[in-house]
Amino acid sequence: MRHNEAVPIGWPLPTDRLVLPLIAAPMTRVSTPALVAAACSAGIVGAFPTSNCSSNAELDEWLDEIAATVRTAGTTADDAASVPTPGPVAANLIVHRANKRLDDDLQTIVRRSVELVITSVGNPVPVIDPLHRAGCRVLADVASLAHAHKAVDAGADGLVLLSAGAGGHTGWANPFAFARAVRRFYDGPLVLAGGISDGTALWAAITLGYDLGYMGTKFIATRESGADPKWRAAVVSASLDDITLSTAPNGVTASMVVPPGGAGQPAGSAGHTVSGVDAITTVAGVVAATSTEWHRARARTSTALRASGRSGLGASSLSWTQD
Numbered sequence: 001m002r003h004n005e006a007v008p009i010g011w012p013l014p015t016d017r018l019v020l021p022l023i024a025a026p027m028t029r030v031s032t033p034a035l036v037a038a039a040c041s042a043g044i045v046g047a048f049p050t051s052n053c054s055s056n057a058e059l060d061e062w063l064d065e066i067a068a069t070v071r072t073a074g075t076t077a078d079d080a081a082s083v084p085t086p087g088p089v090a091a092n093l094i095v096h097r098a099n100k101r102l103d104d105d106l107q108t109i110v111r112r113s114v115e116l117v118i119t120s121v122g123n124p125v126p127v128i129d130p131l132h133r134a135g136c137r138v139l140a141d142v143a144s145l146a147h148a149h150k151a152v153d154a155g156a157d158g159l160v161l162l163s164a165g166a167g168g169h170t171g172w173a174n175p176f177a178f179a180r181a182v183r184r185f186y187d188g189p190l191v192l193a194g195g196i197s198d199g200t201a202l203w204a205a206i207t208l209g210y211d212l213g214y215m216g217t218k219f220i221a222t223r224e225s226g227a228d229p230k231w232r233a234a235v236v237s238a239s240l241d242d243i244t245l246s247t248a249p250n251g252v253t254a255s256m257v258v259p260p261g262g263a264g265q266p267a268g269s270a271g272h273t274v275s276g277v278d279a280i281t282t283v284a285g286v287v288a289a290t291s292t293e294w295h296r297a298r299a300r301t302s303t304a305l306r307a308s309g310r311s312g313l314g315a316s317s318l319s320w321t322q323d
């Protein structure tokens, strides 16, 4: 069993800093400074791909803007006591060789000591050491056991397990089997990417052995997202059955949403979690709803455990109500 020694077991557990063990997932074209700042202000992790900035110089501007917006949200709230401790910002570095800005963006992240960095679409090895020297923690996004082993060996502080049905460049592994397979050799932080459509799913992920969950698709349909109106509308009207796989955007298999009743053309990328999106709302609205669902799911588990203790029956024999 292993984890990387420099990292306290369970880091970055949400208990002291997050209202929910949740990351607003990094999304190309979707993650704007407004979305990231709203996520952090709501008390979860706000992530964005550095490639969403039009230049390396703009990355500095985004980091300033996000920090300023989060600060302002904390000082202008009517009820200061109800303002959660802001969640951290996570910069997502696309470590694929096609990313020509990788070195420059890495230098900016190192100079700014961004607390949390998520690597994706490639080998994290070349960036882990410089990031660690700057005090950054690195979560590596992986889609196979082989890549999970490599990332742990390279010193990643945690893993994002990219599973089947995730939006964007999707994984293929079943998230149940993936978690349990990785837990056979790794006891450090694990994040589930894919399938978190509400607080009930998030709670289930934690009981399965994950420490945090990604939510991507649900944030596409927020007012703060960078998605165009057609794409947002497709995410609201579509269900899981409207998600298709395509290599069209850039040769890598991605989950795409085809608007129901449309001409069959994808409106953009989205995951199976579209079935959990009913309306265009705000980032704070998504976090609040997820929190309600999470607490209900926890309460249901507690009730089931108490009842199973009384009756001697397993929890599986109890009738579970739906939200």
Ligand SMILES: Cc1cc2nc3c(=O)[nH]c(=O)nc-3n(C[C@H](O)[C@H](O)[C@H](O)COP(=O)(O)O)c2cc1C
Residues within 6 Å of the ligand: 025, 026, 027, 028, 029, 030, 049, 092, 119, 120, 121, 141, 162, 165, 166, 167, 168, 169, 193, 194, 195, 196, 214, 215, 216, 217, 218, 269, 270, 271, 272, 273, 274
């Ligand atoms: C539109 C879109 C763009 C994405 N872009 C990125 C990206 O730039 N970097 C990355 O690491 N993951 C990216 N992803 C994947 C998400 O970070 C995350 O794994 C996924 O959204 C989780 O599944 P869900 O959408 O069902 O919640 C993207 C996902 C979507 C839907």
